[in-house]
Amino acid sequence: xxxxxxxxxxxxxxxxxxxxxxxxxxxxxxxxxxxxxxxxxxxxxxxxxxxxxxxxxxxxxxxxxxxxxxxxxxxxxxxxxxxxxxxxxxxxxxxxxxxxxxxxxxxxxxxxxxxxxxxxxxxxxxxxxxxxxxxxxxxxxxxxxxxxxxxxxxxxxxxxxxxxxxxxxxxxxxxxxxxxxxxxxxxxxxxxxxxxxxxxxxxxxxxxxxxxxxxxxxxxxxxxxxxxxxxxxxxxxxxxxxxxxxxxxxxxxxxxxxxxxxxxxxxxxxxxxxxxxxxxxxxxxxxxxxxxxxxxxxxxxxxxxxxxxxxxxxxxxxxxxxxxxxxxxxxxxxxxxxxxxxxxxxxxxxxxxxxxxxxxxxxxxxxxxxxxxxxxxxxxxxxxxxxxxxxxxxxxxxxxxxxxxxxxxxxxxxxxxxxxxxxxxxxxxxxxxxxxxxxxxxxxxxxxxxxx
Ligand code: GLN
Numbered sequence: 001x002x003x004x005x006x007x008x009x010x011x012x013x014x015x016x017x018x019x020x021x022x023x024x025x026x027x028x029x030x031x032x033x034x035x036x037x038x039x040x041x042x043x044x045x046x047x048x049x050x051x052x053x054x055x056x057x058x059x060x061x062x063x064x065x066x067x068x069x070x071x072x073x074x075x076x077x078x079x080x081x082x083x084x085x086x087x088x089x090x091x092x093x094x095x096x097x098x099x100x101x102x103x104x105x106x107x108x109x110x111x112x113x114x115x116x117x118x119x120x121x122x123x124x125x126x127x128x129x130x131x132x133x134x135x136x137x138x139x140x141x142x143x144x145x146x147x148x149x150x151x152x153x154x155x156x157x158x159x160x161x162x163x164x165x166x167x168x169x170x171x172x173x174x175x176x177x178x179x180x181x182x183x184x185x186x187x188x189x190x191x192x193x194x195x196x197x198x199x200x201x202x203x204x205x206x207x208x209x210x211x212x213x214x215x216x217x218x219x220x221x222x223x224x225x226x227x228x229x230x231x232x233x234x235x236x237x238x239x240x241x242x243x244x245x246x247x248x249x250x251x252x253x254x255x256x257x258x259x260x261x262x263x264x265x266x267x268x269x270x271x272x273x274x275x276x277x278x279x280x281x282x283x284x285x286x287x288x289x290x291x292x293x294x295x296x297x298x299x300x301x302x303x304x305x306x307x308x309x310x311x312x313x314x315x316x317x318x319x320x321x322x323x324x325x326x327x328x329x330x331x332x333x334x335x336x337x338x339x340x341x342x343x344x345x346x347x348x349x350x351x352x353x354x355x356x357x358x359x360x361x362x363x364x365x366x367x368x369x370x371x372x373x374x375x376x377x378x379x380x381x382x383x384x385x386x387x388x389x390x391x392x393x394x395x396x397x398x399x400x401x402x403x404x405x406x407x408x409x410x411x412x413x414x415x416x417x418x419x420x421x422x423x424x425x426x427x428x429x430x431x432x433x434x435x436x437x438x439x440x441x442x443x444x445x446x447x448x449x450x451x452x
Contacts, residue, residue, distance in 0.1 A: 002048045002092055006139045012120055014112045015134035017053050018060055019093035024048070027090040034088070042088030044202055050140035052131050053094035054101055055081050055186070056175040060091070064177045065109040066099045068298045068305045068326030078175025079210070080144055080186050080203045087202040092140050095130030099328045100295065101151055101179045103127050104400035107391050108330045115387070116159060118427055122384035125155025125400075131189050132159040142190050142199050146176060148183045149283055150380075150404030153416035156189050157379035157430025160418045162196040162447065163189045164221075165404075167438050168411035169214035171200075172207035180290035181212075183283075183408045193417060193447040197225035200440070216438060219413075224441035228448025231265030235446070236372035240276040241403045246381040249422025253429040254378045257419040257450060261376075264449055271372060273364035278357045279406045284398060285341050285354035286409070291331075292338030298326065333394065362410040369436045374446055377403045379416040379430030407434050415443035417450050 003021050010016060034041040056062045056074035063069040077085070085091075098108035106114045106129030114129045116122040117137035124133035128145030132155035135143050145152040147165035156163025164187045171186040178184060188199035200221050207213040237258060243251040262268050300306045300322035301315065308321040327335070341350040368375055381402055390396040407414040412434060419431040431450055435442040 002140060006092065009137050009139060012115060013117055013133050013137045013139065014114045015095055015130045015137060015139055016050070016093045017063060017065065017096050017111055017130065020060065023059060024090055024092055031088050031090065042086055044084070044198065045088030047089050047142065048092045048140055049084055049089045049199070050092050050095050050131055050134045050143040051081055052097055052128050052143070052145050054097060054146055054177045055144060056177070057081050057091065057094065060094055062094065062177070064100050065097045065111055066326065066328070066331070067110045068322070070305065072304055074175070076175060079172035079207045081175065083203045095128070095134055095143060097130055098127035099331050100177065100291070101127040101146055101148055102291070102330050102334055104150070104154055104397050105390065106130060107387065108328055110328055113387060116384045118160065118384065121386055122427070123158070123387055125158040125384065127151040128189065129155045132156055132161055132163070135159070135161055135189055135191060142188065142195060144199070144203070145187055145189050147185050147187050147408065148179050149287060149408050150401035152187045152189060153379050153404045153414060153430065153432060154400055157416045158384035158428060160428030161189055161191060162193050162415065162417050162451070163187065164196050164200055164415040164440070164443065165407060165413065166200060166204060166440055167214065167413045169212045170218070170413070170438065170440065171204045172210045172213055174207055174209040178294040180287040181294060182290060183287060185408070193228070193444055193451050194225045196415070197221040197444050214438065219438055219440040221441050221444045224445040225448045227445055228452055229264070230261055230446055230449045233266045233374070233446065234372040235261055235266045235268045236271030236368055236375045237268060238276065238375050238377050239270050239272045240274065241377035243378055246378060247383060247422060247424070249424045250378050250380070250382060250429050253420040253422065254431065257431050258376070260450065261446070269372065271368045271375060273361070273368055273406070275357060275360035275364045276406045279361055279409055280398060280402055282354040282357035282361070283405045283409060284337070285350050286358065288334040288338035289341050289351050290338070292335045292342065295331070295335055298323065330394070358409045361406050365406070365410045365412055365436070373435070374442050375434040377432045379403060379432040383422050383425055383427035383429060403432055412437045413440035413443055415447050417447040419450055
């Protein structure tokens with residue numbers, strides 16, 4: 001049914017970079033065979049899934065939506081893809097994204113522009129916009145994404161879906177093409193809180209192949225999603241993210257959700273996290289710095305695109321030509337910014353002070369969580385914006401992640417759940433729920449209460 005749906009609507013949505021009907025049917029038959037042979041087919045046997053094209057897959061290309069990796073076939077599976085195969089899931093395909101996960105609209109893909117199924121003239125969010133569009137268009141029941149600054153929560157919010165950014169280290173980065181290694185976090189995108197929890201649980205947990213993986217039990221997210229009550233829970237509204245200057249309909253739905261949570265028995269208080277005001281600035285130094293280092297590996301020598309290697313040019317010339325042609329403008333902007341911020345003489349002033357801000361943000365969270373169980377805010381300042389509206393203005397694009405970035409810098413857990421449609425445009429609004437490190441279950445518990 002999902003393959004048929006892809007055939008029907010993909011020409012409008014453009015969510016996938018790669019699909020393979022026969023391969024998917026083959027995987028489904030293999031699940032049937034495991035069942036027929038009396039083997040355990042896994043907890044999600046036969047359930048289809050779409051993977052963001054940043055997770056390596058041995059049987060499909062993996063491009064990170066970059067020309068520099070066009071047609072690259074990885075020699076190994078990411079832990080996330082391997083574990084979901086193990087769980088019995090059938091891979092429908094690889095989804096479009098902003099190149100190397102840098103962006104908030106999926107318009108930075110080198111290959112195509114994905115549309116928001118709610119309104120095809122709008123963006124599906126980003127960078128996991130292919131995954132959110134696929135789930136929203138019923139082209140997949142579940143999808144994986146990655147969240148470095150909001151790239152799961154923001155696309156989930158603007159497509160009316162549930163998206164979770166697990167605790168950093170709670171889900172493995174092995175086989176995830178790196179953007180900013182201290183921030184990158186794989187997570188689920190789904191139509192319901194319960195579905196997201198099932199996917200979250202299936203790929204999470206300790207992985208010895210990722211040195212930052214947390215060696216602790218997976219938080220009980222499925223149980224929390226089933227429970228879904230908030231009576232007696234203390235919920236903090238972050239004053240710095242309470243919606244001043246945000247779209248009116250976003251504020252309205254957020255306020256109504258606060259009232260809903262109170263009516264369900266939660267105690268809602270206002271909490272101040274003063275350093276959050278500097279989060280966006282710190283992120284746009286730290287993320288590009290790490291990206292400039294991580295993307296050095298695309299050197300035209302080891303794998304991927306190679307341009308101008310005609311026997312007359314030096315390795316440096318080939319490298320330079322390849323990177324000039326292989327990377328898109330946003331990726332280049334970040335490499336240049338990051339290289340500058342890390343250069344000697346500027347390191348302390350830029351990268352060093354951004355790291356200090358990062359510590360202050362973590363302290364704000366720690367202080368807040370002494371008094372409340374979870375923090376809430378709108379997920380995004382606006383609903384899905386029109387395709388093309390912000391492509392010429394990087395600052396406007398960066399503002400889409402205003403509310404989501406503090407959690408990445410601190411490494412704790414957060415989830416976005418739909419909380420109604422904005423009256424002025426009829427588009428989905430998301431509520432963000434943030435919890436302490438390894439308390440991901442609390443975000444699911446509150447999310448399930450809001451969803452019901
Ligand atoms: N939009 C943010 C950026 O461009 C976040 C991206 C992400 O989470 N991968 O960096």
